[in-house]
Amino acid sequence: MDPATTLTTRVRELVRERRIDPRADPAAVRQAAQDVVADHERTSLTGAVGTIDEPDVEVARLVADVAGLGVLQPLVDDPTVEEIWINAPDRVFVARGGRHELTSIILTSDGVRELVERMLSTTGRRLDVSQPFVDANLPGGHRLHVVLDGIAKGFTAVNIRKFVARAHDLEALVELGTLDTATAQFLRGSVVAGLNIVVSGATQAGKTTLLNCLAGAIPGHERIVSAEEVYELQITHPDWVQLQCRPPGLEGNGEIDLRALVKESLRMRPSRLIIGEVRAAECLDLLLALNSGLPGLASIHANSARQALAKLSTLPLLAGENIGAGFVVPTVASTVDLVVHTAMDASGRRAVQEVVAVTGRVESGSVESEPVFERRGGELVRAVGRPARRDAFTRAGLDLDALLGGGSWGY
Known part of the structure; x- marks a missing residue:
């Protein structure tokens, strides 16, 4: 298991031990991530594990993995990104200023499935063979649309349309x-x-x-x-x-x-x-x-x-x-x-x-x-x-x- 996955697993275990609801208490998830990173850094002094070059960046990644949308979270947080869509694990696109861009993000089929399940867990909507389409709202007000594999050829298609409110009147x-x-x-x-x-x-x-x-x-x-x-x-x-x-x-x-x-x-x-x-x-x-x-x-x-x-x-x-x-x-x-x-x-x-x-x-x-x-x-x-x-x-x-x-x- 690579170090990043090990740290994510440890944070998840700590979240369960402390009975933290990641959706309701992201601050507690951040504290758990900070505790895991600090413990890792103490262990690195013995030479048993390598040091983390940027602890703050690693904490942010862990919080995104556990309480957010993983590698997609920075795109969700980026105010210039209008929409995010996944055509395949290695084909993640965004729209900025009305223009489409292919990102460097590489996912796995299991990773996409986990992201979809995590997003739907907050919405009360379901996705299965009998209901292969879903429209839902994410907690930030963004619109999620998913088409299940079998309807979308070769892979589950995911769209996250952000509501970037640049005007209210x-x-x-x-x-x-x-x-x-x-x-x-x-x-x-x-x-x-x-x-x-x-x-x-x-x-x-x-x-x-x-x-x-x-x-x-x-x-x-x-x-x-x-x-x-x-x-x-x-x-x-x-x-x-x-x-x-x-x-x-x-x-x-x-x-x-x-x-x-x-x-x-x-x-x-x-x-x-x-x-x-x-x-x-x-x-x-x-x-x-x-x-x-x-x-x-x-x-x-x-x-x-x-x-x-x-x-x-x-x-x-x-x-x-x-x-x-x-x-x-x-x-x-x-x-x-x-x-x-x-x-x-x-x-x-x-x-x-x-x-x-x-x-x-x-x-x-x-x-x-x-x-x-x-x-x-x-x-x-x-x-x-x-x-x-x-x-x-x-x-x-x-x-x-x-x-x-x-x-x-x-x-």
């Missing part, structure tokens, strides 16, 4: 260059006015961050209820209830899907409804909720704002044969007010590409829309469109013309 997005001041001011006013806003974009385009920042503009006296497949939203709000889906149990029952959560949220006296990701038939329940007068925010995968509207008009059809386009399309047109589309460019920079207003009309079976802001030559510029619900701004004490013309943040 629209003003911060302006500083990052995601928005300009005029667009941010208009979006903030639209949230305050209670418009129904959908954020669209591809994977890793910044939809969740933008959704969080929009939600940050919701007035503090309102009550927010959110529903997600896995907890990802991070909103600073005094009155917020967060709901999460639940997979089926060992007997195949007990599943709570997003449709059930949307329906349940309506019984919780919400002032605002937020759906983290609209993917399937829950789109129908969302539209029905918003059509009842409850303001809401949601995100959806799409390549443009107009494609997002087309997708919103299609997903409800998955709810059953009795749901037809003749009902869905006009409902989308009368319910959704704005679509904000964000994307990542070739350099890895995320930015809002367009803000589109829904006119409320249907032409040739499609929802009609107009651009309010669109990116031209790398800049967001004012376009011809405007929200159809001017009265919502008036009731909130806001001047829509002033918001579209620039103005200030002072409202």
Whole structure:
């Protein structure tokens, strides 16, 4: 057994002897690691074992092995790393600034299996032949996705998507260059006015961050209820209830899907409804909720704002044969007010590409829309469109013309 493995084994034994819960008390694990390293150094004076060149580094490694994610822990702790994924024991990648990098980390099949088991032990989720996929949240708020070997060819595929929160409000997005001041001011006013806003974009385009920042503009006296497949939203709000889906149990029952959560949220006296990701038939329940007068925010995968509207008009059809386009399309047109589309460019920079207003009309079976802001030559510029619900701004004490013309943040 190599010295590093020996030290790790001794720390694990000491943790068991002291009845330490590594997940709940990492400080006690660190103390145990320091004690083991100090004992090793005393033994090295006799010549029986070699000395440790950097004791502090070795303590950090031991803590990561016992209480953290081993060799992946430094990547998890690195604020520049956005995502970590394992394609094979010797193919560990990270994303930094939207760019993919192959790391020098080499794992073993057993090591990956142990890491997955350790991560899932804190989540209450399971992974086996009958349930070969898993989505879960790690203690730090990061999202874990695992696909079991047999579904993923040759090896268990692991993704850890970190939520690197560089912005919590629209003003911060302006500083990052995601928005300009005029667009941010208009979006903030639209949230305050209670418009129904959908954020669209591809994977890793910044939809969740933008959704969080929009939600940050919701007035503090309102009550927010959110529903997600896995907890990802991070909103600073005094009155917020967060709901999460639940997979089926060992007997195949007990599943709570997003449709059930949307329906349940309506019984919780919400002032605002937020759906983290609209993917399937829950789109129908969302539209029905918003059509009842409850303001809401949601995100959806799409390549443009107009494609997002087309997708919103299609997903409800998955709810059953009795749901037809003749009902869905006009409902989308009368319910959704704005679509904000964000994307990542070739350099890895995320930015809002367009803000589109829904006119409320249907032409040739499609929802009609107009651009309010669109990116031209790398800049967001004012376009011809405007929200159809001017009265919502008036009731909130806001001047829509002033918001579209620039103005200030002072409202």
